[in-house]
Amino acid sequence: MTQTPGKTTSSNKDVIGRFRFMNEQRVNLDGFATPDAELGLVAFNSPHDPKPSLTIHNGAVIEMDGKTVDQFDTIDEFIALHGLDLGIAAIAMATDSLEFARRIVNPTEPRKEIVALAAGMTPAKLAEVLAQLSAAELVIAMTKMRARSTPSNQAHVTNRSDDPLLLAADAATAAAFGFREIETTVPVLADAPSNAVAVSIGAAVGSPGVLVQCSVEEAAELALGMRGLVSYAETVSLYGTEQIFVDGDDTPWSKAFLTSGYASRGIKMRVTSGGGAEALMGGAEKCSMFYLESRCVSLARAIGSQGVQNGGIDSASVAGSVPGGVRSLMAENVLVMLHNLESCTGNDALMSESDVRRTSRTHPIFIGGSDFICSGFGSIQRYDNMFGPSQWNSEDIDDYLAMQRDWGVDGGLRTAREEDVAALRRRATEAVTAVYSYLGLGDFTSEWAEQAIDAAGSKDVTASDLMLPLNAARTIMDTNVTMLDVITALAENGFDVEADRCLDMLKARVAGDYLQTSAIFDEQMNVLSLVTDPNTYSGPGTGYRPSPERQAVIDTIRQQKSVSDLRAEQQTFVTGRFIAVAPAEVSHDPRDVVIGVSPATGKEIWQTLSGISVVDAIHEFMAGLEEEGCVGRVVRINDTVDLGMIGLTAARMSGSGISIGLQAKGTALIHRRDLAPLANLELYSVAPTLDRELYRLMGINAGRHAKGATPEPMRNPYSDEAIEARYHTKVVGLVAIERDCTSTTAPELMEVSR
Amino acid sequence: MSHGFSGKDVNEVTVDSIRRGDITIDDVRIHPDTLEHQATVAEANGNPQLAANFLRAAELTSMSDEDVLGLYEALRPGRSTAAELTAIADRLTAQSATRNAELFTQAAAAYERRGLTKK
Incomplete structure (x- = not known):
């Protein structure tokens, strides 16, 4: 936010006033690329994208999307071995793409039949199908095709100093505003266990059933999950070309195994991909962003992930730089839904300096509704977001709540009263202080706690000690602290409600119901998923409608005034x-x-x-x-x-x-x-x-x-x-x-x- | 499904029993039978790949965290020779982890063909 629009143009003085004025607008800080298929800088339909094709011989794929089996890279091979319903593939591949696109948006065509047919389609086929949908049709497709009926939302909770008190207070705050998943990460990798503990405690203070993840390197993240310190994982990245996949230090087989590793501990997991990543890393192999993303999503289904976070994610601005790119980001999400998977729909990394463009990018998804509207709403200050600023940040929470109210849309959030949030933040800091002290992880001063309760961001917490989280994390690892120890510490210090809530999250892993597609917990710890809360949209008057109680929560924002x-x-x-x-x-x-x-x-x-x-x-x-x-x-x-x-x-x-x-x-x-x-x-x-x-x-x-x-x-x-x-x-x-x-x-x- | 990996009834897992030190992490870990049940649910809801994942996961429940992390490491690019991957597949087969063994067998062939084995 330090750059000033228009100042970089040295010849600005020779430009007429109207254009000088236009050049100074924030949108002109954004990069706009001339489409270039050679560099993968095209949203849809690169001339190098393969034509859809599939040949099956003796019950095995011998040719797919223009490549014979000996030409397959590891992504093709894994999809061919595991990802396709060969029983329906012949019918699916013979279905006219435009006709199938029409069926996707036709409310009377049951979702189940659409996903069953899509299961027999190759990446190139599905890319061809979804390239046909206009922006408005994508909204209908999302409304109809998402897996879970009830929409929800995910928050980022991080800060520059990995301050456990501020993390807990902000996690409780995010839960109060209605976020059902909280994702944290670290600027200092070694702090991760401390962050996981602090955010899990804060989330439990804010609400029952909030899922928590700590995004770090793949193996480290699984290790945190095994100790019960986090309850889901998301940063399991897939890429659309083999070269970039391997650069990410994985293969389809290692990712498939990792997926099973999470499930073996009863931990929910989704993978991450997103158009533009390959172009950004110089390995797009001349293909369009959307075709490569189609490969990622087919692979996600093939490895047995229940869901995908996509829609550009870290490379959203790359897709945003080309014609149709923002539409392709939304089409990526619909691709996931067509695969009958949970769709966590991006709106994550900030893709534009312009408030108008970033709102425009999110709005159709907000209207259509998805499993998670944002795969990371920055519920904290932009400067505290260790993923980088989000598409939506703490300064936008009231805007988002007003938008929900304007459209009568459930975007997953709710209004929170100042006095309630103040009390939750106090309790969160008290709970973390008690647990850290009980487990010998560290001691906080009351000055630090008071600053964290009041803080809008870490700049307001001058009393924090940067060494504390590092020492706490080391002790957690060295003394093998698990969630059982955290629960004991909470209970021993009178935080019975929070102890129960943390225990409920552990018990959820034993039941395993939240491993199913699109699972979240509501505040009564009911699992809402493809299985228990399936999307049944079939036209006006059907599908998800907020209950009168929920609608009242959406409508009654705190700024509302009566006569x-x-x-x-x-x-x-x-x-x-x-x-x-x-x-x-x-x-x-x-x-x-x-x-x-x-x-x-x-x-x-x-x-x-x-x-x-x-x-x-x-x-x-x-x-x-x-x-x-x-x-x-x-x-x-x-x-x-x-x-x-x-x-x-x-x-x-x-x-x-x-x-x-x-x-x-x-x-x-x-x-x-x-x-x-x-x-x-x-x-x-x-x-x-x-x-x-x-x-x-x-x-x-x-x-x-x-x-x-x-x-x-x-x-x-x-x-x-x-x-x-x-x-x-x-x-x-x-x-x-x-x-x-x-x-x-x-x-x-x-x-x-x- | 109300039994943890250890076989303990999950209803016996309470804050009090945890405080008494009666509960281990295996009591709050998923049981392979539960994963097999979840596989049938996934299959019935139109996702055989998710079902296959749960069945692979069921095989991994009896392995230690270190073993699971070790197997993952072995499958990452450039970590293992084809022979090493095949040897792991054989070991997994011997442990009745046949679905995971299949992954290692496939990986051995694919990695060799695509140059992703240990150099």
Whole structure:
């Protein structure tokens, strides 16, 4: 975030203003590549992508996607040996790709039949099929084809200093906001066991059933899982070309074995891939990103992984740099769903400097719904995200919650109250402090704990000791600490609820139900998966709909305000006094200017939208009139909320025939008794931008109109803020309050004092 | 399925029994029968590859963490000769881990053909 857009162009001074201005926008920090198939810089359909083909002889694949068995690389070979349903392959491969694409988005075609047919298709065939879907069709495909009915979301919880207290507090916070998986990692590899323990404790403080992973090197990650210190794994990377796969220090066979290694300990696992990775590493073999990703996903199914995290991931910006690249990222996710696998749909590494582009990249997936909308929503500060900044970060949580509410969409998150999160963060730090002390992992100062509770990020925790996590991690490894020891430590220190929740996660491994496709736990520890919560979408009115309770959670964001909230807020602004002293009479004094105020002014409403006291606004009118030698008279008009009518009624009582009309929210005008109600002499229509000086000027001008002199020109101030977004809801509430205050009471002469 | 790898009923695993030191990690580790059951569930839900994974996993439950990590290491590129992979396959077959043995047998041939054996 240090670069300034447009400054890198040395010739910017020779560019016309319109383009100088455009060049300075953040989107122009992003890289956009000219498509180049030689480098793998094409989203779909490289001329070097093979045509789909499959030849089966004696029950074995002897040719696939243009290569005979002797030409197979290890990826082809593993897919050919394990990945295809040869029973249906002949029918599947003979199915017209466009026709199959249409069936995918046709709600009346059952999901089960689609995935059964896709199981007989080769990588090139499926790449050809999904290249046919438009953006809108991908949304429908995702809605229909994802495995689990209920959508959910995953958070990143990391920090620069591997601070266990902050990790635990942030994990509890992520759980409070509704994340059902938490992924942590380390800047210092040796700290990993400490991070796993701290995040597992924090997650247990926040909610039952939150899955936790610690992303490190493959073997190290499995070792943490074996000790029960994490409950799932995700960083098991697949690549679409053999060269890059081997550069990643694995083969399809080692990955297949690793997958079984996780299952043998009852640990949920998914693999990671993503278009653009091969191009980024210079090994795309001239193929399109989407075809290579199709190989990855076919391999994921072949090795027996229950799910895939893809959609670019670390290389999302590579896909984002080419035409159709963002569409291909979403198509990757649908590819996973077609393979009947769990889809953790990217929206992970930040793919653009532009808020518009990054929202655009996520939005169709958010609307369509997936097993995990983000495979890593950065629930912490960008600078604390040890995976790098995410597509969505802690500063975006309220945006995301508002988007859920706007569209009535369940994006997996929920609103959390400040006082609840504060209490959870305190408990998380207390639990980690107790466990680390009990197990001899380290001691935290109370200053450190207080900073971690309050911290928005690790920069706020100056009391942390960087050596503590390292020492804690070493002790965990040396003394063979397992989750059983953590549970004991929690229970011995009075954290019974958290001990139970951690134990429930261990017991889940014994049952094994969460090894099935797309499994998460709800807060009652029910497994939601392809098996227990299958997606049954078959058109409008079917499939996942939030329950009324869940919808209420989505809708009731903390910023929401009712009229009674506004009414109560206005009572805190009461300043001075408004007293009706007598019925107002018509004056014949030519210096008389009536200031007509709305029914709620100084009764229920005391502050205008710009934060000025109505008493002060009236005072400015009076002072302005006095400057011009006129006399202001405040009259409350009780029978209308319409400012034109208020002004006109006031003008007809005014000795000069000139009035000022004021609505309590701050809108004001100058009226004259011979004008139509909606005509007026001057209008301040944008109440939120008005200041005392402008109200004074209106007083002066009303005086000049009264004397027949020339008024000062007045312009409404302008601004680039979303004035309407900020104030319209308040306006609706304030007008409702005004309406409640209307009565048939005749205009009243008011005495206004400070 | 309510029995851990050790055979202990998972209902006997409580915070109190853990505090008393009565529980080992094998009591909260998955039993091969459970994995075989999960394999039938996966198969019934349209994913025979996931089922095959669970069956391979069932064979690995009786091996120590170190052995599992060691076998994984042996399959990584350039770690083993074809003969070494075949020898592991034979050993696994002798241990009735036939599904995992098949992986090693296939890997031996594939790695040799593609130059991924130990140099």
